[in-house]
Amino acid sequence: MVKKVLTVGEILVEIVATTRGDGFREAQPLIGPFPSGAPAIFIDQVGRLGTPAAIVSRVGDDDFGRVNLDRLRQDGVDVSGIEVASGEATGSAFVRYRADGSRAFVYNIVHSATGRLTLTPSAEALLDRCDHLHVMGTALSAPGLATVTQEAVKRIKSRGGTLSFDPNLRPEILGTPGLREALDDVLAQSDLFLPSGEEIFLFTETDDEAAAVQELLGRGLQQIVIKRGAQGASHFSGSGRLDTAPIRVDEIDPTGAGDCFAGAFVSFWLSGSSPETALRYANAAGAHAVTRLGPMEGAATRAELDALLPGPSS
């Protein structure tokens, strides 16, 4: 049976400054709105690979909501769990890259439509129909959203479904009351953990990577994939360690690469591919993502990923 992937969390538009600099204190050239939101990027990548996919989220009844609904539908994502909130604004993130590659943001999320997510009947129906749940740490950072996410974890796990977890945490939200406990609880139920770089140390005592991996595998996690950005990625399980080298591409915009990586890994893993194959395609998906301006623009089809990977003879 083909498995259906669900995620829960924010849908946003992203507006990108086309010059480098520190923030938005004066009028400047921009480009947007791009469909965005880490869970939305993840699920769009899942959909583009042809894997059944759905998202529980909330947008305003405006063009910024529609630009997301249009894209997700077009890429095959089931949007029945996205509530369209009349009189509210779709969330937004303005991003400008600084000269050093770091990013300055202006957000409208907490008080936007996506910040008021609740479990609608349509969303609830998805919890009873999906086989896998992908949780991002940000989906635990707001009370309403966390409640929906925790309910999704409970229902999908109790039906024998699987759970993947990407912390995807900005340091400034780690102090949110109750977040730590909620993260620990989700990690304890996860089958697959996908931290980026140092995020693996969020849940361990040690600051040595190999020891941290052993500690987490010892707690019952089946698989850990460490995303290393331009340095490739590593997969850990009871069978040992697999590494994949980075694919050289011209980086245009790194936003969304980790989400595309995770979307591809989950798709291939759920369809029965070996960890090695899933890791190679995920690595290619991350590389493809950075070649396009806009967070969701670089989500790739299977053919686009094959084009980035060495052929069978190599």
Added chain:
Amino acid sequence: MVKKVLTVGEILVEIVATTRGDGFREAQPLIGPFPSGAPAIFIDQVGRLGTPAAIVSRVGDDDFGRVNLDRLRQDGVDVSGIEVASGEATGSAFVRYRADGSRAFVYNIVHSATGRLTLTPSAEALLDRCDHLHVMGTALSAPGLATVTQEAVKRIKSRGGTLSFDPNLRPEILGTPGLREALDDVLAQSDLFLPSGEEIFLFTETDDEAAAVQELLGRGLQQIVIKRGAQGASHFSGSGRLDTAPIRVDEIDPTGAGDCFAGAFVSFWLSGSSPETALRYANAAGAHAVTRLGPMEGAATRAELDALLPGPSS
């Protein structure tokens, strides 16, 4: 004594699409953030003319709030009545001109910082210090904002201050419960009424302009100025009618022209200029405003207005 002008209402940033078309269903070139919000544009024009000026409003603790605070301060506006709301987003309006000159918008106002305006102690101090209040219809369209505006009307009028009123109403908000009564109440206490074109008929039975003017003057309004955009403007009072011809300029962006017109008229009128002089400068301010991209960018200094007006010999 030099009179100080107060207004109450929304502060926003505006993001402008640089191509024409219908809305924001795909990523496109934009420019912004421009400081904006009709009351903010009005008061910025008052400040640029050197007239003491203040605004009661609310922004988020983000670059979009700062871009407004910076500009208003720079143009001499007292910003002590602007609350900076931590954890909230500054309001925004995306605007795209359609081929026919009409505009498509995406707003974030109601649930933004400016939509939650309350009367802070700093704002209250301004109500006891200012001599004139300028009210826009939109400042009566949300419950919290309307309460603050009505309190400002009461306090300033009871201290012998004057009141100007610009309906500035988008048709879609006219159905807001209680708005009609609030508008009637403000009009009844106004000294100066500044409708744009057909807005004069919002408050009269007749649909004949001359009859509408007579009806309103008969109700106790001292002065009415009808803004006619590219067709100039007319002033009505017990002394009769004055007209001013439009000034020919290259129109780049009409947004904010009516607010600059009103800001200049109020400034000159309060400083003791004749209605004829105030009308000429207001007309020039409206013309100057449309020559710049961005709603507040065209607010003019006295010297810039003089440069647009015929010299004393003509």
